[in-house]
Amino acid sequence: MEILRLLFSGFASALSPHNIIAAIFGGLLGLFVGALPGLGSLTGVALLLPLTFKMNPTTAIIMLAAIYYSNMYGGAFSAILINIPGDSPAVMTAIDGNKLTQKGQAGKALFTSSVSSFLGGTIGLIILTLLGPAVAKVGLSFGPAEMTLIVILGLTSIGWVIGDNPIKGLLATSIGAILATIGMTPSTGHARFTFGLLHLMSGVSFVPLVIGMFGFKRVIDMIVEGPQQSDKTERKLSIREALLNRKEFGRILPTTIRSGFFGSFVGVLPGAGATMASFLSYLMEKRIGKNRDKMGSGVIEGVAAPESANNAAAMSAFAPMLSLGIPGSSTSAVLMGGLMMWGLTPGPMLFKNNPEFVWGLISSMYIGNIICVVVAILLIPFLVRVVHIPNSILIPIITAVCVVGSYAVNRQVFDVGVMLVSALLACLMDYADIPAAPLLLAFVLTPMLERYINAAIGISAGSFSIFFESVLCKVLIVIILMIIVIPGFVSKFKKRRGAAE
């Protein structure tokens, strides 16, 4: 009851006109920045942080938080429509989302994405409201050893889950991990695999890599397909046509709820963030979902799972930040910097000393989430027009966006080169029927793996026994072994049964 009282007092603060305007402005900006390739939530929040210097802290954080979570909505737009994920959490959305667009169901994909984002975000918010401090403590029980195993779990699952041939998926995973090791070592800071190029000292940038492998690759596909292949999509679309029918809604609801809870959990893990949440929830859906066999071929569940999870994670990432002063992702680290800038100290005392601030923020997130879903759904008919633009116009425009998007991340032409090389790599992978998504996922997860292994081995003074000590570690090891061994047995069993029949 105390929580409800605080929440309602928070609503009184959040519903003040200037806070509502801040939430609307942040929400719209986040949708736009999220949809632009190359500019993720981190860039959006970082760019607008200086504008909030003279604002009231509650209004400022409401605006910045709105940019953060609405970014998750916006990232899906470009992923679904033109196969360019707006930012890393939308990589998984592109797999099924763009296939739905190619099938002429862009409206349904966008609607699924918006509804799942809203439901996932709401689940994350409810968890943040009711269990914020407690959940943050659970997240903290995951030390470097447990986190190492979580990342290994993600890496081992990728290859098996995406694509038809696990070996091909695992090769893509290995190459993604190889690319991620370029740059300075996390332990000693020594340069490795930079080939004398200064630009590679900080590693290969993720955004140009994604733009090259998805966006520019799509341009090449459109050119190769030729004009006769360009017009497969629906001609006119209203919101009503994009709505899901009862059967379709019944299909995505369990997926969305599952992924929402799972994403909320991943969001509170230190350093995991929305990207990992969307990756793992997609993998989970491919394992246990009712429509798992069709995942990857363009089904609404493939959009619902990552979108619900990344929004839930974006919301729940506020739990460790507010209650323990530990950011759950890089964007929440910037937000935490903002809190400090306004003279607030994130941590257990924040809830006690500044309840009007904390509950004002949490309440505003409920309002902001509703604003986002309404705006996102209203935008669908306009967004769908993008797929009706003839290829002759779309090809040069996407190419220009790919070039500027790659350049904008670090403001260097070198990244345009990275984008081109990535696209070439994606073409070669396509010729060999090797899926590109595992490469990107491994690229994101490997630096985490290296960081956590270093920390775990450092704590245990060079002993690997730390990975077998806690109950959590043992459970995770059993799950990893099951993931590696079971698919092999299943395929052998299927082959034998097929031969017998």
Next chain:
Amino acid sequence: MKRVFPIMSLIIGTYWLITGLKAGVWVKNRVGGGFVPSLVGGLAIIFSLLILLSEFKKTTVEDNNEEKTETDQNQKKTILIRTLLPFVAVILTIACSYAVGLVVSLGLFILLWMLLYQKAGVLSSLLTAILTSVSIYLVFEVWLQVRLPVGVISKLF
């Protein structure tokens, strides 16, 4: 073409494994900078070899069954040219940006691509080029304050 990526992975994996081992897998009771690179390099070697072996088996069977026609060869050539064309276009655009700046260079790319490759009308090509360039300038340069390269000629004015 199917074998290019696995062969490339094999070479890269071998380089990563050797360099990783040289950098040190285990240094003073800690994980060395070469631990993860040598591990993933080794895995890349194993997986690319497995794929190459299965591809080799498949191709031997297919080679015995199929004859390569001239149409197939021409089709492959067209695909290759169409694949390489956007790469060449972007490289030329970037080279041009050193002279006239990125925004103008991208505008020129859109205009020439639509006119020469897509055979679109002059008016629609011009309109698309101008609108896209102005949008890019307003969003990135003005609003988000991303300084786009201006080029030598622009610096003169």
